[in-house]
Amino acid sequence: MDATPRWGLPLLFAGQAHKEIAHNEALVLIDALLHGRVESAAINAPPEDPAPGQCWIVANAGQGAWEGRSGSVACWTDGGWRFLTPHAGFAVAVADEGLTRMHDGSQWRAGPIRPDGIYLGEERVVAQRQPPIAAPAGGSVIDAEARSTIAAILDRLGSHGLIVA
Secondary structure, three states, X not given: OOEOOOOOOEOOXXXXXXXXXXXXXXXXXXXXXXXXXXXXXXXXXXXXOOOOOOEXXXXXXXXXXXXXXXXXXXXXXXXXXXXXXXXXXOEEEEOOOOEEEEEOOOOXXXXXXXXXXXXXXXXXXXXXXXXXXXXXXXXXXOOHHXXXXXXXXXXXXXXXXXXXX
């Protein structure tokens, strides 16, 4: 075995010549893994002038240096492109989307917290905060118990930040 099982980081061996090469390669890959941020998941060709340390999720039909790397995390280093094959549970913040993407073992999925709400099973269950709801008032028949319950619901929704209190 000459690499770690999960991320393929190069291992050192007794008597190995040029150990610094394997060690430095492992550090470059660890640096990319620990940062947990990519610039975008929407481009399929390398940018023209990347800065060392910048990473991208390669979109479908990778082109140029990214050909055959769709879904991988491409990281630019002083030594050129390094590619990380994501494993289930690997998550990164995607800068141009303002959300986190997580790999499920076969594809990247948007995380549950997104700019437009909170999602469970790809269904939005909490949306952006809405304007306040007026407390019940008036009417020909006043039901104190119903009004008390409605007021409690409005109070709870407001305390959780779901509506403006």
